[in-house]
Amino acid sequence: MFEHxxxxxxxxxxxNAKPRTITLTDSTFRDGQQCLWATRMRTEHMLPVAEKLDAxxxxxxxxxxxxxxxxxxxxxxxxxxxxxxxxxxxxxxxxMRAAVRSNMLSGFxxxxxxxxxxxxxxxxxxxxxxxxxxxxxxxxxxxAPGVAHAKAQGVKTTVAVLYNDAPxxxxxxxAQVAREAVxxxxxxxxxxxxxxxxxxxxxxxxIIPAIxxxxxxxxxxxxxxxxxxxxxxxxxxxxxxxxxxxxxxxxPMAFGPAPPGAQMIARNLRALGFRVDxxxxxxxxxxxxxxxxxxxxxxxxxxxxxxxxxxxxTQYAGGALExxxxxxxxxxIGDRLGEVLDEITRVRLDLGSPIMATPFxxxxxxxxxxxxxxxxxxxVVPDEVKKYVCGHYGKLRIAIEGxxxxxxxxxxxxxxxxxxxxxxxxxxxxxxxxxxxxxxxxILRFMYGExxxxxxxxxRTDVAFSVRHPLEDLVRGLDKMGAGARAHISxxxxxxRAG
Amino acid sequence: xxxxxxxxxxxxxxxxQDAVWENxxxxxxxxxxxxxxxxxxxATIEALSPAVxxxxxxxxxxxxxxxxxxxxxxxxxxxxxSINSMTSHGIHGLDVLxxxxxxxxxxxMSQAGIDEVLVSDPMLNTERLQGIIxxxxxxxxxxxxxxxxxxxxxxxxxADTADMLKATGADAIQLRDEAGVLxxxxxxxxxxxxxARLGDLPVSLHIRCVTxxxxxxxxxxxxxxxxxxxxxxPTLANGPxxxxxxxxxxxxxxxxxxxxxxxxxxxxxxxxxxxxxxxxxxxxxxxxxxxxxxxxxxxxxGTAARQAYTVLEKTKAxxxxxxxxxxxxxxxxxxxxxxxxxxxxxPIAQQALWNIAAKARWTRIHPVLRRxxxxxxxxxxxxxxxxLAAKIGRIRVGASPTPFSGCLAEQxxxxxxxxxxxxxxxxTTPLEALxxxxxxxxxxxxxxxxxxVAGPDAHIHLHLNRGPHV
Numbered sequence: 002m003f004e005h006x007x008x009x010x011x012x013x014x015x016x017n018a019k020p021r022t023i024t025l026t027d028s029t030f031r032d033g034q035q036c037l038w039a040t041r042m043r044t045e046h047m048l049p050v051a052e053k054l055d056a057x058x059x060x061x062x063x064x065x066x067x068x069x070x071x072x073x074x075x076x077x078x079x080x081x082x083x084x085x086x087x088x089x090x091x092x093x094x095x096x097m098r099a100a101v102r103s104n105m106l107s108g109f110x111x112x113x114x115x116x117x118x119x120x121x122x123x124x125x126x127x128x129x130x131x132x133x134x135x136x137x138x139x140x141x142x143x144x145a146p147g148v149a150h151a152k153a154q155g156v157k158t159t160v161a162v163l164y165n166d167a168p169x170x171x172x173x174x175x176a177q178v179a180r181e182a183v184x185x186x187x188x189x190x191x192x193x194x195x196x197x198x199x200x201x202x203x204x205x206x207x208i209i210p211a212i213x214x215x216x217x218x219x220x221x222x223x224x225x226x227x228x229x230x231x232x233x234x235x236x237x238x239x240x241x242x243x244x245x246x247x248x249x250x251x252x253p254m255a256f257g258p259a260p261p262g263a264q265m266i267a268r269n270l271r272a273l274g275f276r277v278d279x280x281x282x283x284x285x286x287x288x289x290x291x292x293x294x295x296x297x298x299x300x301x302x303x304x305x306x307x308x309x310x311x312x313x314x315t316q317y318a319g320g321a322l323e324x325x326x327x328x329x330x331x332x333x334i335g336d337r338l339g340e341v342l343d344e345i346t347r348v349r350l351d352l353g354s355p356i357m358a359t360p361f362x363x364x365x366x367x368x369x370x371x372x373x374x375x376x377x378x379x380x381v382v383p384d385e386v387k388k389y390v391c392g393h394y395g396k397l398r399i400a401i402e403g404x405x406x407x408x409x410x411x412x413x414x415x416x417x418x419x420x421x422x423x424x425x426x427x428x429x430x431x432x433x434x435x436x437x438x439x440x441x442x443x444i445l446r447f448m449y450g451e452x453x454x455x456x457x458x459x460x461r462t463d464v465a466f467s468v469r470h471p472l473e474d475l476v477r478g479l480d481k482m483g484a485g486a487r488a489h490i491s492x493x494x495x496x497x498r499a500g
Numbered sequence: 501x502x503x504x505x506x507x508x509x510x511x512x513x514x515x516x517q518d519a520v521w522e523n524x525x526x527x528x529x530x531x532x533x534x535x536x537x538x539x540x541x542x543a544t545i546e547a548l549s550p551a552v553x554x555x556x557x558x559x560x561x562x563x564x565x566x567x568x569x570x571x572x573x574x575x576x577x578x579x580x581x582s583i584n585s586m587t588s589h590g591i592h593g594l595d596v597l598x599x600x601x602x603x604x605x606x607x608x609m610s611q612a613g614i615d616e617v618l619v620s621d622p623m624l625n626t627e628r629l630q631g632i633i634x635x636x637x638x639x640x641x642x643x644x645x646x647x648x649x650x651x652x653x654x655x656x657x658x659a660d661t662a663d664m665l666k667a668t669g670a671d672a673i674q675l676r677d678e679a680g681v682l683x684x685x686x687x688x689x690x691x692x693x694x695x696a697r698l699g700d701l702p703v704s705l706h707i708r709c710v711t712x713x714x715x716x717x718x719x720x721x722x723x724x725x726x727x728x729x730x731x732x733x734p735t736l737a738n739g740p741x742x743x744x745x746x747x748x749x750x751x752x753x754x755x756x757x758x759x760x761x762x763x764x765x766x767x768x769x770x771x772x773x774x775x776x777x778x779x780x781x782x783x784x785x786x787x788x789x790x791x792x793x794x795x796x797x798x799x800x801x802g803t804a805a806r807q808a809y810t811v812l813e814k815t816k817a818x819x820x821x822x823x824x825x826x827x828x829x830x831x832x833x834x835x836x837x838x839x840x841x842x843x844x845x846x847p848i849a850q851q852a853l854w855n856i857a858a859k860a861r862w863t864r865i866h867p868v869l870r871r872x873x874x875x876x877x878x879x880x881x882x883x884x885x886x887x888l889a890a891k892i893g894r895i896r897v898g899a900s901p902t903p904f905s906g907c908l909a910e911q912x913x914x915x916x917x918x919x920x921x922x923x924x925x926x927x928t929t930p931l932e933a934l935x936x937x938x939x940x941x942x943x944x945x946x947x948x949x950x951x952x953v954a955g956p957d958a959h960i961h962l963h964l965n966r967g968p969h970v
Binding site for chain 1: 651681685686712715716719738744747750751754787788789790791792793794796818821822
């Protein structure tokens with residue numbers, strides 16, 4: 002395998018050409034901690050190593066996405082914009098990436114562009130220099146205004162093209178989707194993302210060259226996760242097949258459900274004959290800190306996953322599955338979980354196999370539960386399902402079978418428009434409600450409500466934060482010495498005796 | 501119910517615990533585990549290996565008694581042992597075991613209750629292999645000849661070796677990838693070629709999970725028709741060790757392949773016991789390793805890789821992993837492309853660590869590699885580096901050393917055997933073990949003076965008067 006990949010790299014390079022450079026996007030502060038710590042990394046945890054990450058040589062530092070907004074505000078009582086600002090004070094060289102999710106800001110209901118535009122502006126003002134746009138249905142018309150606005154502000158734009166293991170999502174589909182993103186949106190970068198970590202080697206080998214051929218010189222970033230154990234080899238093969246940039250996380254906030262480790266990827270890219278301008282040894286210091294931080298905070302680090310083909314069977318798993326089990330149990334039909342899971346597979350296929358990224362798992366599951374409960378499929382249709390079919394979340398690229406579409410439209414709520422309605426502006430009412438409020442305050446209150454935002458605390462920025470506890474370590478060590486031990490420690494302004 | 505049977509050999513008692521726990525398991529532990537494995541309807545339990553023999557001797561245990569005890573506790577499952585014609589202990593005249601010693605070894609295993617023998621000759625010497633296989637056949641045991649998978653060796657050359665092994669009269673061939681570098685694609689290429697050459701001769705597979713891809717290869721192997729596979733229980737699987745039997749059985753339906761295999765529930769019981777033992781004994785359960793290209797460069801066996809990786813981590817030299825790997829490859833090449841398998845893999849790894857730590861390479865020479873250079877193990881496959889021979893002394897010819905008089909186990913394991921009477925192992929209850937441990941501890945001068953243990957059915961109170969500190 003190694004020799005085969007090396008030969009491919011050498012052949013692509015040509016006999017006298019210089020090694021191709023592969024850049025890395027680090028997502029320790031975003032995806033690494035999202036996957037491993039459920040977004041519980043505090044701003045004060047990040048600041049001590051922000052400068053080192055900036056100096057390490059990454060092409061981009063992905064620092065924040067909407068899930069981190071939720072984590073910061075709801076669970077940590079922190080201001081995510083303040084986090085961006087504090088990071089920016091320390092990350093001066095490497096562009097910081099923030100994200101926008103389709104036209105959804107609060108929950109999963111589409112909102113008017115005015116507030117999305119303000120959200121982009123606030124993130125840029127706080128320090129973001131790269132905005133990634135996530136649109137799970139690849140309905141580029143939804144994000145086109147946001148991309149255009151971000152470009153007009155002078156920041157880089159990245160669009161996520163999401164891998165989906167489903168009928169119709171083949172190499173030609175992805176080539177078309179990527180080509181359209183480049184031609185219609187004029188973006189700087191395509192991120193081909195395997196959020197579920199279910200991509201196979203065969204898929205990488207088919208799709209990466211197809212996207213590469215379709216997007217010209219636009220940067221192609223490859224993003225995967227390591228829950229099947231294959232993430233690292235998928236990333237390396239993607240580089241061999243034409244990806245310019247790989248999405249990583251600094252060890253040990255890597256592997257398992259998280260992206261591949263930065264140091265491991267850099268080392269192996271060089272072994273294959275690529276150039277990687279990364280300071281691995283400096284990153285090792287960051288790794289030491291992150292490991293100590295994880296131990297101190299009682300959070301896990303990434304553990305390599307064991308390959309298990311069952312991981313490819315259901316794309317409805319993890320937290321969504323646990324929620325489903327709880328909901329069915331509460332409804333008194335917990336014993337019908339198997340039926341519901343089978344029906345989820347069928348409904349997903351009926352609906353054109355949407356990528357199982359929020360909000361679509363919940364939409365598919367809701368219809369599946371209705372189908373199981375009521376016996377006749379699509380007799381009862383949740384509002385979100387009809388909205389989905391009518392394009393309220395974006396134009397569907399893969400058509401829904403006519404009979405199913407008719408049933409959904411016919412049996413769904415009459416008040417739901419067959420064409421997506423114009424989304425009314427949000428800001429006028431918001432500004433009227435919070436007169437004099439700054440833009441960030443408006444955004445956060447729109448997203449989380451007054452009470453939560455009033456409870457936010459300022460992040461710690463002093464040097465008192467440390468992963469080391471010398472006094473605790475000393476006491477522990479003295480305790481281990483046991484009875485009969487004597488200790489006398491003195492410093493400039495203290496004296497300590499024990500024994 | 502299907503007639504398509506997947507014959508799994510559990511190697512937890514040998515390769516698994518060798519790779520993960522350095523053969524820590526005592527005879528009472530392995531016999532208990534063997535009894536649990538016996539209920540799982542495995543094809544075979546691997547009960548003994550050269551490494552286990554050495555570890556038994558080091559603990560004052562009789563390795564042949566271990567087999568007899570395992571046999572007694574696992575009467576329903578075939579037992580397998582592995583034999584290697586070469587050693588690393590350096591006892592003169594026993595680097596390449598003479599046929600007489602190999603015959604003794606075979607006979608001893610047969611008498612103790614072994615049913616199948618896995619035969620390795622690192623240099624693939626036809627005459628030696630024929631001798632061992634004939635000896636095994638004479639006892640009625642099944643012989644399995646090891647076909648080492650070397651990435652650099654092409655499919656047809658591999659098939660030529662398989663032909664040679666078939667000609668030795670072996671009852672089966674095991675494609676053995678101790679470095680864990682066999683890819684699913686390569687397996688798909690090589691299997692048809694091997695089958696074409698070997699006809700009806702069964703081909704089994706032994707792979708390690710050094711690159712993290714071992715489980716994937718195991719699933720692919722079954723999909724490609726391999727029906728004899730070595731595995732280990734999850735606590736001793738993955739990483740430097742073999743794929744997990746339970747992961748394989750649980751995941752098989754998802755691959756669309758329907759095979760009948762061991763009883764997963766019984767394997768789970770064995771695994772639960774093993775995991776509990778590990779927790780009690782402070783032994784770390786094995787974890788998968790991350791993919792890295794390093795194994796394709798160093799091609800060390802899983803065990804040798806684990807030991808070397810541990811040193812690199814402890815000395816904060818992990819960033820030198822690829823330098824180390826290239827050094828291993830260079831050493832093997834300089835030695836005349838010596839096969840990177842036991843008994844050479846560990847010495848190559850150690851030599852590489854010395855070479856990258858020292859200012860000059862080969863300042864220190866590992867004794868096993870010295871003997872390789874001296875061609876004590878046989879002539880090299882390719883021309884060795886001429887500079888190496890100049891670094892070592894010549895072998896004195898003419899002098900006849902005193903023949904080694906140790907017992908068979910010492911000849912194989914190279915560890916002095918203490919003469920011990922047959923040991924009878926009886927299971928103790930937790931309370932008995934606790935009491936025994938407390939009484940032992942109390943004898944120590946630094947032991948505690950006062951202990952009070954209360955439980956639902958026991959109360960232990962110990963008070964030792966040690967003088968002023970009471």
